[in-house]
Amino acid sequence: MEKRLRYFEESSRFILDTLELATSLGDCRESVNQLKSVFPILDDAEAKLAALIPFEAFTFYLVNEENNDFEHVRTQPVEMTRYAKDETEFLIDSGVFAWAVREKRPVVVTSRSKDRRFVLHVLSTRSRTRGMFVGTIADTRRISDIHLSLLSLLLLTTANAVESFYLYGMFRGKDREIEAMKGYRLLFESAFEGMEILDARGRIVDCNEAMCDMLESERAHLIGRFASHFLSGKEEDRSDDHDVFTEKETPREGEAELVSARGTVRRVYRREMPLFGEDRSFEGSVVSYRHITAGDTDDTGTRT
Structure with missing residues (x-):
């Protein structure tokens, strides 16, 4: 009886902790329209991912607006960059990366050395694909389905924040163009x-x-x-x-x-x-x- 009570207490605590975490994942700490770069959004995502799953490394690829290529923007910690990029290149060549883009859910695969696993999750909004997250984790670590679902929620929020950042950038660019055009018309006409x-x-x-x-x-x-x-x-x-x-x-x-x-x-x-x-x-x-x-x-x- 005591074991059953302890089990229910632990289950209730886990559910409450999970709900609290899920609530926090839906908000971006930064005011996107005030940002000068996309990196504060990634900082926020990494902090929340670390609280969710004990990743060894966090790698982000973002889609280049001009040519639609996936470009590596950073890996944390920095000393894992070469390893993460090499493994990701292998995943690209083997077709796993493209598969993960289509799946729009966590895709877990084993590294070539079999001692680590990678969690791939596309950064995607309703309108377009914005990038890819590649998390590195020890092969012995177990990831629950609940945590994978929360990871999807977190990265959806991240994708929307990235999209908002670029949209605000476009608006600021248009505002500058309009102001420049007003100045041009004034000089031109006068x-x-x-x-x-x-x-x-x-x-x-x-x-x-x-x-x-x-x-x-x-x-x-x-x-x-x-x-x-x-x-x-x-x-x-x-x-x-x-x-x-x-x-x-x-x-x-x-x-x-x-x-x-x-x-x-x-x-x-x-x-x-x-x-x-x-x-x-x-x-x-x-x-x-x-x-x-x-x-x-x-x-x-x-x-x-």
Whole structure:
């Protein structure tokens, strides 16, 4: 009778401890929107995993946002890094890693040396896969089904926190882009000089009010037109084919005659700066036009 009572007491204590632990696993200690890196989320996960299962090492792989590859981000303790990476590479080559990604539950496998086991669990949200946890544990350690279920709950919380971190990062990036765009529009519109933004073929994609005044036309009527149409010269010299800049080429500048939509001819100093994409391909240019009046000097100091 006494043994049965002791058993029930221990079972009740285990259930209460498990419920308390399960409650704590659902919360991330860090305020995700304030984080500068993902590592505090992993710190929090490791602390809770250590309280749950006596792992010898904790290894995390996260999915690279650009190429969708799994990349090793860290192993704790650090001295286990080489061992954990080598064993994980073997699991990748043998197909176990891919199997664990599909399973979305703990996958327990034995190491090549048979003295340890690995617990693999994908970090996955409802929308996408975010990474993989690989826990190293001595082969003699027993892991209960309850603890494996709690591990799934913990790593679901971790995956959601990682996803939130990257989403907040995207939002912050968009906010910076919006602020930069506001600053750009303010400078662009307040510029005294006429300003055009051209695509790679030389068509006007944007222009400021000063440019509209120079060309005596509304912006809506200028967008999509070739900038060369408003430069004086023989018709055959006004090509619709925009000369492509090379990456090493300096800005093109010099005097020109601008012909407005109403036929007004203005002498201007024209300066064109090329724009290149991330792959260094020519994407367009920014062009400025400054009125030249009698007595002006150009950038070489020559009186006009």
